[in-house]
Amino acid sequence: MTDRSLKREARIDWLPVFLYLFIVVFGWFNVFAATRPDTDDFIFSMSTNYGRQAMWIGFSLVAALVIMLFDSKFFPAFAYPIYITGILLLAAVLVVGQEVAGSKSWFVITEAIKFQPSEFAKFATALGLAKYMGEKNFSFLSTSRYNRIETANPKSWVFLPLRLIGITSMEGAFALILFLVPAALILLENDTGSTMAFAALFLVFYREGVTGIILVAGIVMAALFLLNVVVDEIYLIIPVSAIGLLGALYLFFRRNIKPGLIVVILTAITVGFIFMSNYILDNLKPHQKTRVEVLMGVKKDLKGAGYNVNQSKIAIGSGGLAGKGFLNGTQTKYRFVPKQYTDFIFSAVGEEWGFLGAGLLIAAYVLLLCRIILRAEKQRSRFSRIYGYSVASILFAHFALNVGMAIGIMPTIGIPLPMVSYGGSSLFSFTILLFVFIKLDSNRNEILW
Amino acid sequence: MNETGNKKWIFVGVFLFLGTVFLLKLAMLQIFDEDYKKYANMNAIRRVVQFPPRGYILDRNGELMVYNEVSYDLMVIPREAEELDTTEFCMLADMSKEEFVKGMSNIFDQVEKKRLSRSQPTPLIKQMAKENVATLEEKMYKYPGYFLQPRILRKYPKPVGAHILGYIGEADENLINSDSYYKPGDYVGKSGLEKSYEEVLRGVKGVKNLYVDNLNNPKGSYMDGQYDTTAVPGKNITCTIDLNLQEYGEQLMVNKKGGIVAIEPKTGEILAMVSSPTYDPNLLVGRGIRKNYPILLQDKNLPLFNRTNMDGYPPGSTFKLLNGLIGLQLGVITPETKYGCAGGFVAGGLRVGCHAHASPSDLRYSIQTSCNAYYCQVFRAIVQNEKKAEDGFNIWREYMLSFGIGSDFPDSDIPNTKTGLLPTAERYNKIYGKGGWKALTIISLAIGQGEMKVNVLQLANMTAMIANRGYFITPHLLKSIHENDTDRKVQFKKNQTKVDAKHFDPVIEGMECVVTGGTGRVTQIDTIRIGGKTGTAQNPHGKDHSVFIAFAPVNDPKIAIAVFVENSGFGATWAAPIASLMIEKYLRGKISRPDMEKRMFEGNLMNTVKPPVP
Numbered sequence A: 001m002t003d004r005s006l007k008r009e010a011r012i013d014w015l016p017v018f019l020y021l022f023i024v025v026f027g028w029f030n031v032f033a034a035t036r037p038d039t040d041d042f043i044f045s046m047s048t049n050y051g052r053q054a055m056w057i058g059f060s061l062v063a064a065l066v067i068m069l070f071d072s073k074f075f076p077a078f079a080y081p082i083y084i085t086g087i088l089l090l091a092a093v094l095v096v097g098q099e100v101a102g103s104k105s106w107f108v109i110t111e112a113i114k115f116q117p118s119e120f121a122k123f124a125t126a127l128g129l130a131k132y133m134g135e136k137n138f139s140f141l142s143t144s145r146y147n148r149i150e151t152a153n154p155k156s157w158v159f160l161p162l163r164l165i166g167i168t169s170m171e172g173a174f175a176l177i178l179f180l181v182p183a184a185l186i187l188l189e190n191d192t193g194s195t196m197a198f199a200a201l202f203l204v205f206y207r208e209g210v211t212g213i214i215l216v217a218g219i220v221m222a223a224l225f226l227l228n229v230v231v232d233e234i235y236l237i238i239p240v241s242a243i244g245l246l247g248a249l250y251l252f253f254r255r256n257i258k259p260g261l262i263v264v265i266l267t268a269i270t271v272g273f274i275f276m277s278n279y280i281l282d283n284l285k286p287h288q289k290t291r292v293e294v295l296m297g298v299k300k301d302l303k304g305a306g307y308n309v310n311q312s313k314i315a316i317g318s319g320g321l322a323g324k325g326f327l328n329g330t331q332t333k334y335r336f337v338p339k340q341y342t343d344f345i346f347s348a349v350g351e352e353w354g355f356l357g358a359g360l361l362i363a364a365y366v367l368l369l370c371r372i373i374l375r376a377e378k379q380r381s382r383f384s385r386i387y388g389y390s391v392a393s394i395l396f397a398h399f400a401l402n403v404g405m406a407i408g409i410m411p412t413i414g415i416p417l418p419m420v421s422y423g424g425s426s427l428f429s430f431t432i433l434l435f436v437f438i439k440l441d442s443n444r445n446e447i448l449w
Numbered sequence B: 001m002n003e004t005g006n007k008k009w010i011f012v013g014v015f016l017f018l019g020t021v022f023l024l025k026l027a028m029l030q031i032f033d034e035d036y037k038k039y040a041n042m043n044a045i046r047r048v049v050q051f052p053p054r055g056y057i058l059d060r061n062g063e064l065m066v067y068n069e070v071s072y073d074l075m076v077i078p079r080e081a082e083e084l085d086t087t088e089f090c091m092l093a094d095m096s097k098e099e100f101v102k103g104m105s106n107i108f109d110q111v112e113k114k115r116l117s118r119s120q121p122t123p124l125i126k127q128m129a130k131e132n133v134a135t136l137e138e139k140m141y142k143y144p145g146y147f148l149q150p151r152i153l154r155k156y157p158k159p160v161g162a163h164i165l166g167y168i169g170e171a172d173e174n175l176i177n178s179d180s181y182y183k184p185g186d187y188v189g190k191s192g193l194e195k196s197y198e199e200v201l202r203g204v205k206g207v208k209n210l211y212v213d214n215l216n217n218p219k220g221s222y223m224d225g226q227y228d229t230t231a232v233p234g235k236n237i238t239c240t241i242d243l244n245l246q247e248y249g250e251q252l253m254v255n256k257k258g259g260i261v262a263i264e265p266k267t268g269e270i271l272a273m274v275s276s277p278t279y280d281p282n283l284l285v286g287r288g289i290r291k292n293y294p295i296l297l298q299d300k301n302l303p304l305f306n307r308t309n310m311d312g313y314p315p316g317s318t319f320k321l322l323n324g325l326i327g328l329q330l331g332v333i334t335p336e337t338k339y340g341c342a343g344g345f346v347a348g349g350l351r352v353g354c355h356a357h358a359s360p361s362d363l364r365y366s367i368q369t370s371c372n373a374y375y376c377q378v379f380r381a382i383v384q385n386e387k388k389a390e391d392g393f394n395i396w397r398e399y400m401l402s403f404g405i406g407s408d409f410p411d412s413d414i415p416n417t418k419t420g421l422l423p424t425a426e427r428y429n430k431i432y433g434k435g436g437w438k439a440l441t442i443i444s445l446a447i448g449q450g451e452m453k454v455n456v457l458q459l460a461n462m463t464a465m466i467a468n469r470g471y472f473i474t475p476h477l478l479k480s481i482h483e484n485d486t487d488r489k490v491q492f493k494k495n496q497t498k499v500d501a502k503h504f505d506p507v508i509e510g511m512e513c514v515v516t517g518g519t520g521r522v523t524q525i526d527t528i529r530i531g532g533k534t535g536t537a538q539n540p541h542g543k544d545h546s547v548f549i550a551f552a553p554v555n556d557p558k559i560a561i562a563v564f565v566e567n568s569g570f571g572a573t574w575a576a577p578i579a580s581l582m583i584e585k586y587l588r589g590k591i592s593r594p595d596m597e598k599r600m601f602e603g604n605l606m607n608t609v610k611p612p613v614p
């Protein structure tokens, strides 16, 4: 076998394919359990939810097959047109989209045929970013004074935050804009779930060289925000100020004046954030505030915001170690969990398949995510690697938020469990998202432009 | 590049960390916390209580006195009640929108104040008649959170016997706390037979464990009904009452205060127990209770009060019979003993008046004329039979107790019977000092006046005892319980008195003379041999109470009766004719003296009365 033939040969990594098939098929059984009519003489029908879902699984498998027949070069070649299409669809949905449950994120053709452009936008943006950031000369750090961000306006303070997160080149800033434009459009749709899933794409920036400070800062701020619900802000401000000022004093004493000043500034920013989060909490819409309070255990609202989650936890908790068995879950069978076949499908898994089944599903997801990351790192082309990280980040966000919500450790945010929740456009999008990576991975030794 | 390449381990680490957190949380929910299984069952399994039909009550001839009618409570489960088309719903439920809004806001008010659980089914409308429910029942599926709960209403074909039958009402908090069988909203016998035979009549509730879905629709039985219990219907009971006689007695007592008790002497079975004024038992059924109970309770004539077994009245002259019997048994007199009477009894500065009659009189004649002097002599002889008055009195008292006087018949099934008042030696010791009293001090007991109260039930029982010549069966209301297709007869105790049978003949002969030629001539019914005795109970609050006791036929007693009419004067005026009509009605089934009957029906003694002191 020569070097050359090795490069050309397509080698499919079958593990993600098997994991995908397992998750999809297992998922369908649970959709079936959650939507099957409770009669003994029911007929399998395509006009039911489980029937439609089966149909979509068929379409998705065909789509996966078609993707595998494509030439890998197609994806980088059409990355920008696809990206621009995604942006246009996002813009269009804001104008002509239908409002569903307060968010304007759906194109509704008929009741059965609905399409959420944000699903497509994730794929499109992943391709766009991979294409742009995968260019040979791309770097977040400026390599010459010509591509430094300050070139645009040397004295502008606007660039300070960019420097802080490690972006000093013009193309780095542009990559951020490629991410922020669709993000802003999705934010305007007023769909928290989609926004958070999309935001996960930022993890790719971290992999490609942006400093982790912004992620750490984000986590710290989220923690402070949530703690603010539980305790009075004074109990946050005093320890934060004390630690900050003691640290600064220590640094000043050691004559590290500059780091000391930075610590003082950071402390001030943090305290400011605590005040701000307090203000935000006070000005949240009542239902949003309740959701946060229920999550933090400050409030029990079993009829309102907490009801769905509580019913989901009851279904899961009653499943026990081995579960009640397929089609034997009383909570699933008798529909006690609202939105069970969409957002709360994990509760059907937990009830009927127990800790073993639910654990297996979690393991399958974690394995799939890890596998994508490890394979992404093996790609010769940066395009494939960046794309792989995008896929993993989006799947991760969905998985973490959905399962976390179903077991009551994340806030109630309507977001589907990839490849499991009922919904054709979601299943179809995730299939394409994943199989494009599997296709790219099968040609991982090729350099793609 | 090497540094960024290592970032993959951060990603992998985060994924594994999150997966581990999820598994730990899942283990907590699914393996270590058992509560969720309980909550899941609370969601999906509904305990549906099956209320058994309450047993019927029949009269001694098998005629229905109480039966059931099914009505429906419209129940709402606050947690599950959804917005609905109120116009249509109210039309179907036959209620006004205002009623609906008021009822619902009341229920949610209770929920808000934590007095009611969100998942507790609560009646929105109680006792809707079956006709009103028919259309609603078909449409119930449209109203999740609402359902119809069948309830049993008691019905009375004839509106009589309210005091005997009693009524049922919702179990109160005390009962619910002390007896786990009863749950809020359950019905329980509150008085009368409904109370005495509650456990027989109520049956046993059953439970069905049903799967239900989120809309509370039943979805089949839980665990194939392993934990279900079937409801056991309440048993029918036959009571001792003769419904026709009871009804007749109530008619006779209209517009009069007092009571009638008729007993079958051989069995102690109560044939009629009339307390007047009474009320229509249909008033205290279902929804009516809330409205009518307070009205009846506040009525100054006390219709809820059973006058036949309360503390009672002074027995008056009817008591003389008992004193005669004790005298005979103790041997202080014989039937031939004669005492003179010159318009009364005079001894030691004490005078008890009497009316004009021939003198001296023997026992029979003393009964016939109701001579006060005679019985003062007898009573004095009884008390003085012992050296100490106290000992003599105690012996007398023992006899009285053996006649059922001063007894509340603890083994009877008539609830809330009072003992009346039979004074004790201690009582007199307290008043007069030990040894400070003698026969003459308490001489009014000889003629049934003074410190003495006997209720109508005791009087009737005493009459039955005389008719039986020396014993009585504890008076009671239950004849048999219908079980397994047969009637199980219920036995009550035979009580032997301390007087031998032979002493009864002269007394009974005297009683016959009362009817044939004495104070109770008015009661005579052609060929029926009746033994009777009039009485007048002095009443410090107004006109005297009239008393009459009788039994018939003398040679084979079928009925013993006591009639007490408040504030009606002499026994012969009202009590005796009523007793006589009752006897004729019972023995003959028809009345031969319509004039007398008419006079009794129409007699109104209500307005001659000062407010009674209960």
Ligand SMILES: [Zn+2]
Residues within 6 Å of the ligand: B341, B343, B344, B354, B355, B357, B370, B371, B372, B373, B374
């Ligand atoms: Zn006399």
